[in-house]
Amino acid sequence: MPVNVEVPIEKWSGSIRQVTLGATAAEGGTRGHTVTVGGQTTLPFLGFEGKVPNRPVIAVEVRAVNPSEEWPEPLAKAWGAAMNDAAAWAKAAEAAGADLISLQLTTVDSAGKRMTGATARKVLRAVLNATGLPVIVLGTGQAELDNEMLVACAEEGVGERLVLGPCEDKNYRTIVAAALAHGHLVTAKTPMDVNLSKQLTVLVHDMGIPMERIITDPTTGALGYGIEYGYSVMERLRLAALQGDSMTQQPMIVTPGEEAWRAKETRAGEGVPAAWGEWASRAVNWEAMTAAALVESGADIVVMRHPEAVGRVKKMIGELMAA
Amino acid sequence: MALSGLEIYKLLPGGIKPPHPKANCKECGFPTCLAFAMKLAAKQAELSQCKYVSDESKAKLSAAAAPPIRLITLSADGRKVEVGNETVLFRHEKTFFHPAGLLVRVPDTLAEGEIVALAKAVADYKVDYVGMALRLDGLAVEAVSGDAGKFAAAVAAVRGACTLPLVLVTEDPTLMSAGLAKAVGVTPLLCAATAANWEAMAKLAKDAKAPLVLRADSVAGLAELTQKVVAAGVENLVLDPAVRGFSGSLQVLTQLRRLALKKNFRPVGYPSITFPYLGASDLAMEELLAGQQIAKYAGLVVLGNFDPAMVYPLLVLRANIFTDPQKPIQVEPGVYPINKPGLDAPVLVTTNFSITYFAVANEMESSGLPSWLLVADAEGMSVLTAWAAGKFDAEKIAKTVKGTGIAEKVNHRKVVIPGHVAVLMGELEEELPGWQIKVGPREAVDLPRYLKTAW
Numbered sequence: 001m002p003v004n005v006e007v008p009i010e011k012w013s014g015s016i017r018q019v020t021l022g023a024t025a026a027e028g029g030t031r032g033h034t035v036t037v038g039g040q041t042t043l044p045f046l047g048f049e050g051k052v053p054n055r056p057v058i059a060v061e062v063r064a065v066n067p068s069e070e071w072p073e074p075l076a077k078a079w080g081a082a083m084n085d086a087a088a089w090a091k092a093a094e095a096a097g098a099d100l101i102s103l104q105l106t107t108v109d110s111a112g113k114r115m116t117g118a119t120a121r122k123v124l125r126a127v128l129n130a131t132g133l134p135v136i137v138l139g140t141g142q143a144e145l146d147n148e149m150l151v152a153c154a155e156e157g158v159g160e161r162l163v164l165g166p167c168e169d170k171n172y173r174t175i176v177a178a179a180l181a182h183g184h185l186v187t188a189k190t191p192m193d194v195n196l197s198k199q200l201t202v203l204v205h206d207m208g209i210p211m212e213r214i215i216t217d218p219t220t221g222a223l224g225y226g227i228e229y230g231y232s233v234m235e236r237l238r239l240a241a242l243q244g245d246s247m248t249q250q251p252m253i254v255t256p257g258e259e260a261w262r263a264k265e266t267r268a269g270e271g272v273p274a275a276w277g278e279w280a281s282r283a284v285n286w287e288a289m290t291a292a293a294l295v296e297s298g299a300d301i302v303v304m305r306h307p308e309a310v311g312r313v314k315k316m317i318g319e320l321m322a323a
Numbered sequence: 324m325a326l327s328g329l330e331i332y333k334l335l336p337g338g339i340k341p342p343h344p345k346a347n348c349k350e351c352g353f354p355t356c357l358a359f360a361m362k363l364a365a366k367q368a369e370l371s372q373c374k375y376v377s378d379e380s381k382a383k384l385s386a387a388a389a390p391p392i393r394l395i396t397l398s399a400d401g402r403k404v405e406v407g408n409e410t411v412l413f414r415h416e417k418t419f420f421h422p423a424g425l426l427v428r429v430p431d432t433l434a435e436g437e438i439v440a441l442a443k444a445v446a447d448y449k450v451d452y453v454g455m456a457l458r459l460d461g462l463a464v465e466a467v468s469g470d471a472g473k474f475a476a477a478v479a480a481v482r483g484a485c486t487l488p489l490v491l492v493t494e495d496p497t498l499m500s501a502g503l504a505k506a507v508g509v510t511p512l513l514c515a516a517t518a519a520n521w522e523a524m525a526k527l528a529k530d531a532k533a534p535l536v537l538r539a540d541s542v543a544g545l546a547e548l549t550q551k552v553v554a555a556g557v558e559n560l561v562l563d564p565a566v567r568g569f570s571g572s573l574q575v576l577t578q579l580r581r582l583a584l585k586k587n588f589r590p591v592g593y594p595s596i597t598f599p600y601l602g603a604s605d606l607a608m609e610e611l612l613a614g615q616q617i618a619k620y621a622g623l624v625v626l627g628n629f630d631p632a633m634v635y636p637l638l639v640l641r642a643n644i645f646t647d648p649q650k651p652i653q654v655e656p657g658v659y660p661i662n663k664p665g666l667d668a669p670v671l672v673t674t675n676f677s678i679t680y681f682a683v684a685n686e687m688e689s690s691g692l693p694s695w696l697l698v699a700d701a702e703g704m705s706v707l708t709a710w711a712a713g714k715f716d717a718e719k720i721a722k723t724v725k726g727t728g729i730a731e732k733v734n735h736r737k738v739v740i741p742g743h744v745a746v747l748m749g750e751l752e753e754e755l756p757g758w759q760i761k762v763g764p765r766e767a768v769d770l771p772r773y774l775k776t777a778w
Contacts, residue, residue, distance in 0.1 A: 003547045005542050223636060223639055226676075235415065236413075236415055264682065276635050277632025285632055289610065289636045293614060293644075312611060315604075316569055319569040
């Protein structure tokens with residue numbers, strides 16, 4: 001006998017805010033195109049239940065200065081000489097399938113001297129000239145230096161709808177003010193906690209920046225190093241958003257590339273158990289798996305490092321978006 | 324879905340309308356039917372204590388008492404794997420109970436030597452992760468050849484090589500029967516019954532007392548098939564929603580889990596099995612699809628290939644997703660000697676989050692450098708998280724240094740704090756007069772190099 005099955009559909013009252021990164025010439029910037037994320041009315045990729053109008057996107061991390069020894073061989077080899085020059089690196093990232101460039105500022109410049117606003121500004125200009133992709137500019141986490149560099153970058157990129165970050169509870173005012181003054185967006189970063197994330201969104205929004213210009217960074221751990229905390233906080237934020245909690249409805253950005261390439265599994269080629277498998281392929285798998293799990297738990301932007309991992313996660317997202 | 328005491332009462336002799344002549348007879352040992360119902364709800368009494376409950380009520384009560392997703396066991400003489408019995412859609416709501424079983428496919432077209440080598444490699448694979456031994460759970464022998472003799476020989480070869488639980492994969496009942504005959508000592512999962520072959524497959528499963536996979540490419544098709552097979556006397560079922568790709572697999576597994584948990588829809592109240600290699604274009608994509616299925620609701624995942632570089636991340640992902648969110652894995656606070664430290668060995672401090680501890684301890688152990696590792700009670704949080712939450716501050720670190728009595732074990736007064744909490748240096752110097760506070764690297768992996776140059 002045929003069975004009548006009625007699949008439970010949740011009637012969500014809320015949805016994720018749509019946020020557009022970058023601005024074309026017509027919009028006051030110089031980007032080749034813009035990238036829009038968010039807008040979902042259901043959990044990740046559940047097309048049977050609601051709308052997923054924009055696919056999650058991949059930002060490729062480009063460093064202001066060659067990280068040299070800091071990046072292990074399988075990663076450094078993938079980018080080669082392009083790492084000597086942020087502009088060349090951004091071009092290579094675009095060719096590798098990046099949807100966005102995430103320019104990671106550094107504490108010292110290529111000569112080993114403390115970075116300055118003027119140097120950061122030059123690097124950003126070179127990257128903007130080299131690529132038509134929308135750009136995210138991330139500081140180092142050192143408040144004084146970040147404020148100097150991000151204010152300079154905000155001025156340099158006026159009208160480009162850059163994303164500036166990270167805004168953290170101890171240091172957000174200067175960054176938000178710079179973003180407000182020059183038409184940019186910000187990321188609001190909190191340490192893996194739903195309530196802290198909401199609070200910071202409120203604080204940042206209270207400075208007058210529209211919700212459509214705030215992206216949440218809930219922080220994550222790498223596979224094997226606490227990813228389950230980030231994963232569950234993201235699922236909880238997404239559920240709260242769909243249930244109508246306004247301060248959790250921002251698109252989410254996370255940095256699986258940075259996290260995964262800190263793990264011993266990606267960094268160590270020798271002196272590890274044979275059961276870990278071959279170094280390069282294990283390392284790329286580690287980043288790809290970390291990023292993939294976060295995309296499945298609700299990430300709208302993943303910042304990644306290895307071009308092969310980028311390709312895989314992009315392909316996965318494409319297949320998840322196919323009806 | 325468990326019933327409340329009152330809901331149960333309405334099914335007992337005293338609660339039905341009109342009441343049974345034996346209502347409140349006390350023969351069960353309780354003063355009233357309502358009191359008995361409350362005990363039943365609290366699982367402190369058995370329904371069999373009531374002689375007068377109707378068959379109709381019995382059926383309703385036993386159905387309600389059954390878990391919404393049936394627990395299925397694949398057993399062998401050496402190991403077993405249990406899947407199902409899940410109660411939530413999101414791990415933060417409670418926890419995921421039974422880690423998805425990870426199995427490796429063995430096509431019967433391989434040469435006997437290759438089969439034996441593969442079976443042994445899978446059975447022997449073991450990797451240590453924060454003190455847990457992670458392993459694969461079984462093998463899925465598939466009758467690719469279409470030849471009964473070859474399939475039987477492959478099953479026999481696998482059985483000779485290891486004691487892992489098995490899945491036998493063929494839709495041909497004749498082949499299945501040949502394979503089953505060689506699976507002595509294990510209760511294999513038979514895979515699969517379809518709309519076309521279910522009668523013969525159900526008979527094989529029933530005779531062998533083996534669990535059976537039902538395969539259909541729609542939820543309705545699966546529900547229809549389970550009802551037929553249950554009526555034929557096979558109750559231990561696993562569902563194969565034959566939708567293979569990323570999008571289809573995520574959606575159908577979500578629908579099955581929701582139907583079982585939210586609607587208590589019995590016909591799909593069974594764990595599922597997936598074959599990520601059938602939905603992925605290559606090995607790299609197979610790994611990501613397998614990861615998705617581990618996180619989103621598969622009970623058993625059959626990998627098409629065995630490669631340690633692929634298996635290790637999957638096993639770690641499974642361990643992470645199936646960790647009970649209420650109980651972060653912690654280590655005991657205290658002092659841990661590494662590589663037989665002496666009076667002049669460095670003193671390092673970190674938190675008692677297991678992953679943090681193991682990251683530091685593993686680095687130090689493998690470096691061969693002796694050291695004293697002080698583990699502070701940071702309520703099971705990592706360095707940065709604990710610092711942000713005020714559980715790893717100067718006071719806590721000072722307390723750890725003093726409380727462990729490390730001063731009597733070393734002839735120096737230097738302690739290394741994690742680079743992530745460099746800001747605590749000044750405060751800590753005040754809390755620990757006479758001690759020199761050194762700021763170590765942010766990541767454990769950089770510790771050996773740091774100690775060689777900066778200690």
